[in-house]
Amino acid sequence: MGGEAPRRTLRASFNKIDSFELSDGTSIPWLAWGNGSAVKDSHDAIEKGVHALKCGIDHIDTAELYQFERETGEAIEESGVGKDRVYVTSKLGWDEDGKPIALNTVRSRIEITVQKLGFIPDLFLIHNPHVVTSEDLVPCWKILEELKDEGQLKSIGVSNFRPQDLNAILSQAKHKPVVNQIEYHPFVLSHLAPVLAIHEQHGIRTEAFGPLTPLLRHSSGGGPLVPVLQRIAERLASQHDQVLDLKAVLLLWTRAMGAVAVSASKNSERIKWLAKVAKLPEDLLTNEEVNEITEVGKKFHFRHYTEHMEVNFPVPNLPSE
Numbered sequence: 655m656g657g658e659a660p661r662r663t664l665r666a667s668f669n670k671i672d673s674f675e676l677s678d679g680t681s682i683p684w685l686a687w688g689n690g691s692a693v694k695d696s697h698d699a700i701e702k703g704v705h706a707l708k709c710g711i712d713h714i715d716t717a718e719l720y721q722f723e724r725e726t727g728e729a730i731e732e733s734g735v736g737k738d739r740v741y742v743t744s745k746l747g748w749d750e751d752g753k754p755i756a757l758n759t760v761r762s763r764i765e766i767t768v769q770k771l772g773f774i775p776d777l778f779l780i781h782n783p784h785v786v787t788s789e790d791l792v793p794c795w796k797i798l799e800e801l802k803d804e805g806q807l808k809s810i811g812v813s814n815f816r817p818q819d820l821n822a823i824l825s826q827a828k829h830k831p832v833v834n835q836i837e838y839h840p841f842v843l844s845h846l847a848p849v850l851a852i853h854e855q856h857g858i859r860t861e862a863f864g865p866l867t868p869l870l871r872h873s874s875g876g877g878p879l880v881p882v883l884q885r886i887a888e889r890l891a892s893q894h895d896q897v898l899d900l901k902a903v904l905l906l907w908t909r910a911m912g913a914v915a916v917s918a919s920k921n922s923e924r925i926k927w928l929a930k931v932a933k934l935p936e937d938l939l940t941n942e943e944v945n946e947i948t949e950v951g952k953k954f955h956f957r958h959y960t961e962h963m964e965v966n967f968p969v970p971n972l973p974s975e
């Protein structure tokens with residue numbers, strides 16, 4: 655199956671969080687709480703996970719590398735929400751030494767992921783193209799395809815894949831990756847143009863990690879995006895009675911671009927805030943507002959997580975400040 659992944663979300667699910675369609679016919683809630691960056695220890699991963707679920711978040715992003723797969727399963731159990739109401743993503747990682755893993759360990763690693771979670775994740779990704787050697791990348795994807803065909807995995811996708819990585823697996827794929835989870839926000843759009851073109855051609859849904867980077871991690875605190883986001887926040891307050899901060903507007907832009915937002919927090923109040931943003935109605939931003947954020951962002955290049963996407967994938971000659 656190919657073609658652009660639709661930007662509109664599906665009808666609200668049980669707890670009012672809308673979903674995007676994936677190319678394999680399944681759907682994915684548009685916003686996830688990740689336990690990879692903000693959460694530091696096992697106790698937090700369970701406690702904050704339970705809190706996120708009780709606030710209504712229905713999508714948890716975890717990974718073998720985060721070492722919180724068991725805690726993800728425990729949080730769902732403890733929350734009482736029920737696994738059938740929570741979408742879970744996990745990812746194939748490497749060992750602590752960061753060396754590529756051997757192909758003959760892939761199946762057993764995935765078995766351990768399933769054991770730790772206590773269920774098959776709804777979505778399973780190759781965490782980055784360097785998890786295996788470049789020669790092993792296509793064979794690794796083939797193993798994920800086999801596991802899917804055997805019913806041992808559900809949806810399968812990739813993360814931090816550059817054009818060369820996507821092209822390598824797409825040329826031989828039986829099942830195309832349904833998502834590519836990448837750092838995605840206005841300040842990486844120019845660099846990502848070739849990646850996004852491949853997503854569009856093959857119906858690969860963009861998943862955006864680090865979506866708040868321009869506001870949280872850029873030295874200017876958002877630079878030229880700030881007045882644009884501010885103006886939109888003011889319009890939403892006056893026309894829709896929605897009092898939203900700039901971070902919420904940036905997450906709404908992510909959604910309006912058709913990307914799943916993968917954010918994080920260990921702070922209880924901010925988790926509650928994230929759940930509130932997740933439940934906002936679709937189409938709060940006008941097309942003009944979405945395009946304005948896009949156009950302002952495209953004139954800069956700033957990435958927080960540089961370790962995978964900027965290797966052998968030249969960055970554009972644009973100001974970072």
Ligand SMILES: NC(=O)c1ccc[n+]([C@@H]2O[C@H](COP(=O)([O-])OP(=O)(O)OC[C@H]3O[C@@H](n4cnc5c(N)ncnc54)[C@H](OP(=O)(O)O)[C@@H]3O)[C@@H](O)[C@H]2O)c1
Pocket residue numbers: 687688689690691692715716781813814835836863864865866867870901916917918919920921924927959
């Ligand atoms: N596939 C990959 O290679 C990859 C790489 C990176 C991340 N991820 C996934 O994406 C998730 C999110 O990544 P990210 O942390 O970069 O996302 P982000 O949404 O850009 O940033 C989240 C950070 O922002 C802070 N924050 C959240 N809401 C806030 C608010 N309203 N005001 C102020 N600060 C706020 C949080 O700190 P507090 O805890 O203090 O609230 C948290 O540390 C990870 O947990 C992981 O699941 C995947």
